[in-house]
């Protein structure tokens with residue numbers, strides 16, 4: 001059993017042992033390898049390095065190997081042919097359709113961020129589209145929309161300051177992870193390239209006048225290759241099936257310093273520090289270095305979810321994603337985090353003095369666990385809203401993102417230490433506390449707010465009275481669960497020594513209940529697919545209130561009446577039933593747990 005240790009002391013001990021020298025040793029090695037695309041010898045070298053370091057630290061790592069569908073750059077040529085001749089440097093957007101060797105030409109049209117609303121405003125059919133790289137919608141969704149509206153090709157201009165002439169790299173595969181026979185049909189069917197910010201600005205200026213014509217030729221290679229994914233596990237002492245999944249991508253574009261060598265080094269440093277105090281871990285830690293992240297679009301983490309589904313569903317306490325920590329000049333910490341983790345993060349904010357802006361997790365980064373319903377936390381420092389809007393053209397991950405400019409000097413070592421502190425506190429809280437520090441009153445309130453917002457969006461056409469009543473009932477249960485948690489903790493701290501084992505057994509029941517609540521509610525209220533499946537990359541509807549209701553409500557508002565409304569109402573009723581069913585499952589499971597606690601441990605509040 002784990003020792004009864006003061007968690008504050010443990011955290012401080014780990015934070016004190018942080019070694020910036022170790023971090024830079026790893027980052028230098030990984031940056032030296034350079035660009036590491038899935039299926040290349042560079043990626044293999046990086047995977048072997050991670051394995052050797054983990055082994056030297058005393059873990060027992062392995063490298064998982066499996067096939068992923070990926071793409072490699074071939075040829076990319078782009079020029080303006082009217083009103084003047086201008087050759088523009090470019091890079092293929094991987095997974096895109098290759099053109100014939102003679103290329104294609106067409107009128108150039110600018111669509112801003114490339115959202116569906118922007119496409120609707122313009123006649124894009126048969127044209128070559130110029131759009132901005134930003135995260136809403138993300139790169140693959142822009143391509144999907146361009147395809148839908150009949151565009152001939154998609155040209156993406158980089159983010160970052162307007163004078164930067166670097167060409168960023170990326171992919172436009174919409175399908176998350178390896179495709180299935182069904183999703184295979186959704187693979188990109190449009191030629192696409194990237195150009196620099198400076199070139200894009202020049203083209204936008206040219207478009208002020210009429211009649212800009214462009215020509216492009218693009219070729220890339222698509223193939224199934226073996227991914228090589230290092231992973232290591234420290235097993236917990238009192239709940240050995242439960243673990244926190246600390247993860248980040250190892251395959252990387254360009255010089256790789258901030259995306260994601262700094263993250264890889266941070267994970268190694270966490271592994272070094274936590275193996276030293278493994279006797280204090282009630283629950284374990286899995287360290288996973290994903291392959292197939294950048295081009296195969298989260299194929300490595302998806303493979304892991306598919307192949308270790310039951311292990312994750314039953315025992316994964318939280319998914320801590322580490323990507324691009326320590327961006328030079330960044331000052332604003334953001335967290336994409338499930339609402340049940342918010343009060344826990346708030347406590348960490350209080351202790352570190354670091355303010356963390358909280359957002360709902362989306363289908364970006366490596367979030368392959370949204371459907372399965374695992375609490376997600378990904379936090380990093382980015383730039384202020386003002387910087388992003390005024391000078392950076394929304395380059396939230398640095399203007400050097402995915403390029404050869406992503407060099408060592410872009411890493412801020414002190415900022416990396418701040419990231420380390422936050423993650424240490426996360427891991428200690430999640431792995432060493434008697435009870436997993438999540439709570440669901442916040443979740444109930446969040447759901448209620450979203451339902452009320454949806455009612456407003458529906459302009460009075462839809463009411464959620466029954467669903468709101470059910471949410472209220474759930475909130476009462478969640479409050480009861482908080483009270484029981486507090487009581488168990490109190491009994492553990494102040495109770496008799498001979499009762500401790502009994503109290504620990506009670507806490508384990510509560511922990512199972514906490515995980516079950518996350519599974520049920522995240523699947524239903526934040527995801528739009530079943531727990532075994534994956535949404536497409538970055539699906540922008542996931543930013544909206546209760547995504548599975550949002551799209552239907554928007555259609556109801558837009559419909560002029562008659563038959564269309566009847567069809568949509570039936571669909572809406574069925575989706576509402578899914579949500580009511582989920583709330584009932586969460587309510588029943590939680591009451592059963594509390595009844596069990598009363599019977600076995602006399603723990604009524």
Ligand SMILES: [Zn+2]
Nearest residue numbers: 259260323324
């Ligand atoms: Zn990254």
